[in-house]
Amino acid sequence: MHFLETLKSLPIDIDNTIDSERPESLLLIVKAxxxxxxxxxxxxxxxxxxxxxxxxxxxxxxxxxxxxxxIC
Numbered sequence: 001m002h003f004l005e006t007l008k009s010l011p012i013d014i015d016n017t018i019d020s021e022r023p024e025s026l027l028l029i030v031k032a033x034x035x036x037x038x039x040x041x042x043x044x045x046x047x048x049x050x051x052x053x054x055x056x057x058x059x060x061x062x063x064x065x066x067x068x069x070x071i072c
Contacts, residue, residue, distance in 0.1 A: 015045055033063035043067060 029040040029047075039060045046053040052070035055061055064071050 029067075033066065035060065035063055039063070043069065 026037060026040050026044055029035060029043055030037060033040070033043065035043065039057065042053065042055070042060065043063055045051065046064065046069045047067060052072045053060070053064040054072040055064070061071050
């Protein structure tokens, strides 16, 4: 129960910008960096919003560095 309360208190934003144009840009990221669609979505958000990418995934970290995203 404490976990759920903590989770609800976090400032979590939902990215609602995925529309008819987003799948094409995600596909380009998938192909360019050989990422899963899940990882490509994280990289896309980091690129669009200018946020650093926090991940321990080696492949995603490499793709982020190649794309010019700051890695945490």
